Amino acid sequence: MKAAVVLSLISAFQIYHQCLVNTYALNYRFHLWQISVLSASFPIGKFFGTAAVYPVYRKFSLRHTLDFDAALLVVGSIVSIFPSWLFLCAGRFLIGLGSGMGFISSNVAIYELTSFSERPKVFFVGAILYATSIFFANAITLFGKLPYLFLVFATNLPSFFSGVIFMRNRELFVDLPDSFEVQRGSDSEGQFPPMRNPFWLAVILMVLNVTIGVPFIMSYSTVIFIAFGLSEKNAVLFSTCYPIVQIALLFLLRRVSLSRRLLVLGGFGICLMAMFLLMLTLENENFDPTVRKYLLGLLFTVLAVTTGIPCNSAICLITGNSFSANVCLNPSFRAI
Numbered sequence: 001m002k003a004a005v006v007l008s009l010i011s012a013f014q015i016y017h018q019c020l021v022n023t024y025a026l027n028y029r030f031h032l033w034q035i036s037v038l039s040a041s042f043p044i045g046k047f048f049g050t051a052a053v054y055p056v057y058r059k060f061s062l063r064h065t066l067d068f069d070a071a072l073l074v075v076g077s078i079v080s081i082f083p084s085w086l087f088l089c090a091g092r093f094l095i096g097l098g099s100g101m102g103f104i105s106s107n108v109a110i111y112e113l114t115s116f117s118e119r120p121k122v123f124f125v126g127a128i129l130y131a132t133s134i135f136f137a138n139a140i141t142l143f144g145k146l147p148y149l150f151l152v153f154a155t156n157l158p159s160f161f162s163g164v165i166f167m168r169n170r171e172l173f174v175d176l177p178d179s180f181e182v183q184r185g186s187d188s189e190g191q192f193p194p195m196r197n198p199f200w201l202a203v204i205l206m207v208l209n210v211t212i213g214v215p216f217i218m219s220y221s222t223v224i225f226i227a228f229g230l231s232e233k234n235a236v237l238f239s240t241c242y243p244i245v246q247i248a249l250l251f252l253l254r255r256v257s258l259s260r261r262l263l264v265l266g267g268f269g270i271c272l273m274a275m276f277l278l279m280l281t282l283e284n285e286n287f288d289p290t291v292r293k294y295l296l297g298l299l300f301t302v303l304a305v306t307t308g309i310p311c312n313s314a315i316c317l318i319t320g321n322s323f324s325a326n327v328c329l330n331p332s333f334r335a336i
Contacts, residue, residue, distance in 0.1 A: 009165060
């Protein structure tokens with residue numbers, strides 16, 4: 001379980017950087033193009049980090065991808081605290097680069113280091129840290145406008161310590177295999193109908209994540225609440241409270257025996273319904289303005305809370321199906 005926490009810290013927990021755009025936008029009067037670049041720097045880094053996982057693994061090993069992840073988190077955190085918008089963007093890019101590598105390699109490592117019966121608990125830890133990171137990013141705004149240097153220091157300290165914690169616990173991962181034999185060809189691909197093929201399953205689930213606005217919600221939740229007509233104070237409260245409700249919902253669902261497929265499909269269904277009602281309310285001007293803005297806030301909160309369920313369940317589903325279909329491990333390292 002300790003290994004799961006360490007791996008979640010350098011992967012799922014780092015998603016809070018996606019939410020920090022809210023905090024920076026409300027605290028400092030950046031130009032619109034500066035906010036845009038600041039917002040894009042982290043996901044662009046994640047994109048290149050994800051693309052780099054396989055080449056790094058092929059050149060070195062899975063452990064090296066985790067090492068690079070932790071090192072980039074530490075370096076990116078240090079770069080970010082220099083008192084300049086340019087350094088902040090560069091630091092966010094480096095942290096995104098590490099996080100992109102971590103999201104892939106950490107899930108592979110978790111699959112290798114845990115048995116089938118342990119994985120629900122392990123992925124639950126990641127889901128809780130995911131929601132906690134969103135709470136952390138939004139809760140900072142409750143303290144009002146903070147000095148720039150203090151704010152960037154406080155928001156990058158968790159990434160710095162996450163990288164350091166991994167480096168101090170590298171011995172937990174000495175049992176990771178150095179190589180994976182990937183089975184390619186018609187025999188492997190023909191085991192699944194098109195809609196259940198692991199590759200297309202991953203593509204479909206990620207497209208659905210984007211469709212329900214997961215990245216957009218995380219990046220701009222407070223700004224969206226303000227656009228609905230809520231005061232800045234209430235918008236910050238809504239943005240801070242929804243991750244708490246998300247955590248409570250995760251604990252509640254843990255007590256109920258539901259399949260991952262049901263969680264994914266049911267979660268996406270609720271998200272789409274909330275989005276549909278949100279759009280109807282947004283276009284209907286017959287509501288009393290006060291009722292309308294709080295109804296919009298409530299529906300957006302339901303959407304934001306619910307996204308955490310299919311988003312985290314999809315990761316478990318993709319990881320399990322991909323390994324079952326395409327990867328043949330050295331028998332001495334099999335987790336199951």
